[in-house]
Amino acid sequence: xxxxxxxxxxxxxxxxxxxxxxxxxxxxxxxxxxxxxxxxxxxxxxxxxxxxxxxxxxxxxxxxxxxxxxxxxxxxxxxxxxxxxxxxxxxxxxxxxxxxxxxxxxxxxxxxxxxxxxxxxxxxxxxxxxxxxxxxxxxxxxxxxxxxxxxxxxxxxxxxxxxxxxxxxxxxxxxxxxxxxxxxxxxxxxxxxxxxxxxxxxxxxxxxxxxxxxxxxxxxxxxxxxxxxxxxxxxxxxxxxxxxxxxxxxxxxxxxxxxxxxxxxxxxxxxxxxxxxxxxxxxxxxxxxxxxxxxxxxxxxxxxxxxxxx
Amino acid sequence: xxxxxxxxxxxxxxxxxxxxxxxxxxxxxxxxxxxxxxxxxxxxxxxxxxxxxxxxxxxxxxxxxxxxxxxxxxxxxxxxxxxxxxxxxxxxxxxxxxxxxxxxxxxxxxxxxxxxxxxxxxxxxxxxxxxxxxxxxxxxxxxxxxxxxxxxxxxxxxxxxxxxxxxxxxxxxxxxxxxxxxxxxxxxxxxxxxxxxxxxxxxxxxxxxxxxxxxxxxxxxxxxxxxxxxxxxxxxxxxxxxxxxxxxxxxxxxxxxxxxxxxxxxxxxxxxxx
Numbered sequence: 001x002x003x004x005x006x007x008x009x010x011x012x013x014x015x016x017x018x019x020x021x022x023x024x025x026x027x028x029x030x031x032x033x034x035x036x037x038x039x040x041x042x043x044x045x046x047x048x049x050x051x052x053x054x055x056x057x058x059x060x061x062x063x064x065x066x067x068x069x070x071x072x073x074x075x076x077x078x079x080x081x082x083x084x085x086x087x088x089x090x091x092x093x094x095x096x097x098x099x100x101x102x103x104x105x106x107x108x109x110x111x112x113x114x115x116x117x118x119x120x121x122x123x124x125x126x127x128x129x130x131x132x133x134x135x136x137x138x139x140x141x142x143x144x145x146x147x148x149x150x151x152x153x154x155x156x157x158x159x160x161x162x163x164x165x166x167x168x169x170x171x172x173x174x175x176x177x178x179x180x181x182x183x184x185x186x187x188x189x190x191x192x193x194x195x196x197x198x199x200x201x202x203x204x205x206x207x208x209x210x211x212x213x214x215x216x217x218x219x220x221x222x223x224x225x226x227x228x229x230x231x232x233x234x235x236x237x238x239x240x241x242x243x244x245x246x247x248x249x250x251x252x253x254x255x256x257x258x259x260x261x262x263x264x265x266x267x268x269x270x271x272x273x274x275x276x277x278x279x280x281x282x283x284x285x286x287x288x289x290x291x292x293x294x295x296x297x298x299x300x301x302x303x304x305x306x307x308x309x310x
Numbered sequence: 311x312x313x314x315x316x317x318x319x320x321x322x323x324x325x326x327x328x329x330x331x332x333x334x335x336x337x338x339x340x341x342x343x344x345x346x347x348x349x350x351x352x353x354x355x356x357x358x359x360x361x362x363x364x365x366x367x368x369x370x371x372x373x374x375x376x377x378x379x380x381x382x383x384x385x386x387x388x389x390x391x392x393x394x395x396x397x398x399x400x401x402x403x404x405x406x407x408x409x410x411x412x413x414x415x416x417x418x419x420x421x422x423x424x425x426x427x428x429x430x431x432x433x434x435x436x437x438x439x440x441x442x443x444x445x446x447x448x449x450x451x452x453x454x455x456x457x458x459x460x461x462x463x464x465x466x467x468x469x470x471x472x473x474x475x476x477x478x479x480x481x482x483x484x485x486x487x488x489x490x491x492x493x494x495x496x497x498x499x500x501x502x503x504x505x506x507x508x509x510x511x512x513x514x515x516x517x518x519x520x521x522x523x524x525x526x527x528x529x530x531x532x533x534x535x536x537x538x539x540x541x542x543x544x545x546x547x548x549x550x551x552x553x554x555x556x557x558x559x560x561x562x563x564x565x566x567x568x569x570x571x572x573x574x575x576x577x578x579x580x581x582x583x584x
Binding site for chain 2: 026047048050052053055057058060061062063064065066067068069070071088089092093096097
């Protein structure tokens with residue numbers, strides 16, 4: 001059985017390493033440090049850890065001030081409150097100033113599970129994508145999350161890093177090459193391409209396996225950097241396979257699906273289908289049950305792919 | 311600088327504010343004029359800064375959380391020698407460094423891009439935290455409007471500054487009593503301002519924001535406070551120095567036309583002989 005680790009767990013671990021490498025790294029939270037895993041950093045570097053309490057607007061305002069004073073700031077809370085409640089602070093105090101803040105938000109998407117609709121965000125990438133100069137990262141598993149967080153901390157400027165609550169299959173090996181801004185070819189194929197992000201990458205790989213049993217050879221690409229998106233790999237896939245299915249644990253409005261459609265519409269229009277949250281709110285339940293009910297499983301990707309082949 | 315000299319600098323700043331707003335054809339005279347005296351004191355007396363080296367290590371920083379009063383800070387920076395005064399006459403025009411609300415990337419001496427109320431105050435708290443972490447002696451000064459206190463984020467930031475005992479942070483509340491839609495108490499009561507900040511754990515000083523003796527004394531007292539952030543509640547007159555703008559909410563966000571500008575400059579320059 002495949003090992004499963006939550007991307008937030010990877011975040012906590014890599015933070016403790018990065019704290020030793022960067023003495024100007026500061027970590028902040030809004031009373032969720034046990035859940036976001038920033039508490040791990042707080043234990044080792046208490047003088048560089050600031051809990052701002054349940055006050056997300058001030059969390060990101062203070063983060064901007066620290067970053068503009070020369071700190072690298074990783075500021076965490078749940079994705080819903082980071083990108084929703086604090087959106088305008090992130091836009092004006094972090095985006096407009098290009099402050100070196102890494103918005104490392106956990107509990108994104110429906111796999112938040114039992115907490116239900118108020119805590120399940122499908123809008124976060126859409127919101128962050130609209131801010132000029134904001135890098136948007138959506139890792140698919142724990143090893144790639146670690147590598148991408150490292151690269152985000154090493155670059156200057158604001159980043160949004162989307163992390164999950166649930167343990168998800170470990171997909172990449174330690175030696176796999178993961179480069180910010182570059183899509184990863186997971187599997188080659190000639191009939192269509194599944195472009196996936198976050199936890200839907202492993203579902204896409206599983207879907208491709210099942211499609212091959214039906215004689216459909218699907219290419220699979222992990223787009224872990226939603227912005228700036230790897231246009232080259234998407235346009236090449238469209239030109240060579242002629243059909244695209246996108247898969248994301250996010251609204252089909254404003255996320256990977258829209259970002260891909262934008263690239264295709266202006267570069268190489270081909271038939272497409274979008275797997276994701278279909279413009280509706282979530283509810284309480286176990287992550288697997290919710291993914292099934294809201295249409296974000298390998299089965300849903302297979303169905304979308306088969307539909308495109310007709 | 312003695313009070314007479316400070317008064318002369320503040321008058322110069324007000325004149326520049328009126329000229330720039332007239333050229334711009336839009337902007338915020340009321341809240342710019344009300345903070346002109348304290349802004350002058352900060353840039354000519356209080357702050358450790360160097361116009362020749364705007365990014366000097368260890369400098370003090372002034373953040374305008376009430377960013378719409380940008381002309382007051384632009385004018386103080388110009389008169390202090392950061393750039394020629396005439397540059398400010400491009401205020402609010404396409405391609406100008408002098409944006410309607412301050413942009414830190416364009417104007418030397420501006421430490422934070424502000425304009426959306428509440429955010430500058432929060433960022434100032436972050437800067438004070440950073441300075442303490444770095445044992446940087448720089449102090450952080452931040453201007454808030456009284457209407458701005460209606461923003462919830464202000465109180466989040468007030469709570470955290472006190473929690474983290476930021477005694478290198480001084481907030482100045484420009485209490486002119488007016489906001490866009492009218493008097494504070496008619497729009498949304500902010501009083502009692504002093505009690506609110508005291509309850510949030512701040513050291514509170516109340517002064518007449520146009521009296522340089524009181525201003526001087528307040529900032530001296532602020533330096534002595536340990537373990538707490540300091541708020542100076544400055545009782546001010548919106549539109550101070552121009553008779554027809556004083557205490558008029560209508561002059562919050564409207565530029566003077568040529569005739570009004572002539573009259574305003576005449577009044578302000580008349581003060582030079584007084």
